[in-house]
Amino acid sequence: MAVLLETATLPRQDRAEAFYAAMMSASVPSRVEHEDRHGEVHARMDFWQLGAPDLFRNEGSGIRLVRTPRHVRIGAPERLALAVQVIGSGQFSQDNTDRRVHTGELMLVDLTAPYDFAWSGHGASQAFQIDYDDLGLSVETVRRAAQRLPSSPLYELVLHHLTVLPVVSDSLQGTPAAEALGAATTQLVRALLSSAADDRQWHPAVGDVLFTRILWYARRHLTDPELSPARIAAEHNISLRYLYKLFAGHQLSFEQWLIGERLAGARRQLASPESRHRPVAAIAAEWGFLDPGHFTRRFRRAHGMTPQEWRRLHSNPD
Template sequence: MAVLLDTAALPRADREEAFYAAMMSASVPARVEHETPSGEVHARMDFWLLGTPDLFRNEGTGIRLVRTPKHVRIGAPERLALAVQVIGTGRFDQAGREQRVRTGELMLVDLTAPYDFAWRGAGASQAFQIDYADLGLSVETIRAAAPRLRSSPLYDLVLHHLTVMPTVADALQGTESAAQLGEATTSLVRALLTSAADHRDSAPAMADVLFARITWYARNHLTDPGLTPARVAAEHNISLRYLYKLFAKHQLSFEQWLITERLAGARRQLTSTPHRPIASIAAQWGFLDPAHFTRRFRRAYGITPQEYRRRG
């Protein structure tokens, strides 16, 4: 976690300017208005980088953020934000649609278009910000989903996920799992929007969420020798046949995917622990036969584990 701003450490006269600078570094250009008199601004902003997407939390005294057409013309990355109001009640207006966002509710913000968002008194909001390119959905789908988020059977799941994300993201900062958390959350958001845009058929979206959950689970148990297809299926209350079907939908074999992930983990450790025996690393990642590990490694990367370690 990076603390972008904590006004408690600043002179009162500098807080508004510092707030504006921190807000613009974390999100897109907008006009900032404070409810409290000059100098009485209180705020804390936290930021977590999760690969390409990020998580941004702002808590403090009443504010209003107005993104005008002029701000849009200035340019900014093409992103959207799925935000949860964690303290207080927000008022959000975009594309002629105004809504009250109460504590524990989600709102979808198109950061490429004008909007008006505010809360009075003490409040806090945390937003998962993601590039349109990574989300892979059309503008029409996103606009259709925005007013119908609650119609999705995934609404409560995604709401809980975003609410607890700061604690999880803190624990994963500095690890490869942070980017994996970003990828998994992206899949959840994609499924939420797809199912909300056309809530009559949410089965494909639910399958995408299940696939994301399974790959997240497997990546966190890669060094467990008991990680088998049968165990993964049982942990997610599905049949072994359906597990294979989910992976086939993504043009993958579960076993080959697992081997690829374990090889990648072993490859990273070859250079991060240069004095540890290669056979020991191979065994940790599920390759009990060193010769088999060497053959698999060479097939995947074109060189032997020893050559890879020598090259650094």
């Protein structure tokens, strides 16, 4: 995470100018109006680079952002922003449509067109920003989707994803997984907009994107003994039946996939020098195999040798 602005460290008379500079570096040109320009202007802006797309969070006192036709003519990357209002409520206007954006609601902003967005008092919004070229959808499809976001079956899923994205992004910064997270989020946003716009060309991708996100979630929780099909289905707002259907569509059994992933994790740990003195049963339990005999049978079936034999074969001597 990069902190673009923290007004608490600045003299009061410099805050409005610093806010404008930070906003212009993080997004597209627009006019910035502060609710109390000569009073208590305060803000913090955070920025995460996730490969080509990025995540931008702004929290602070009342503001109004106005992107006029003149700003559009100045030029900027052809981008859009899918934002979630995380504190307070805002008033958003674009394409002859006005709406109130409440806490916990999504807002789609076409950054290639004029818009007006404001909140009063203390508020916060975070936006996933992506180029149209990377999204792979037409401007017409995006604008059609903007009017119908809540109609998509993926609305709650994407809302939850964007809400927790800063915390996840912090843990992945500086790793190859950060770019993978950006690509996965792009796919999820594409599926949301396609389904909301009723663009049937992309409907088959919805299940694929959801399946990819489920695998990513499950791999992050492989060592959690509470991980179960019911929990995964609940976390992704789908039925247990649909979860099994997704795996079957990829010629997989959920249970067999989970066992295979956990065996792979145990196999890596058995060969790790840091774990050479840990009992095999302890490693097995860490990866969800509470019965050592069951673990040994599963391991032998998958790898043709016992866990102890694997450890002796792959551990490096001191």
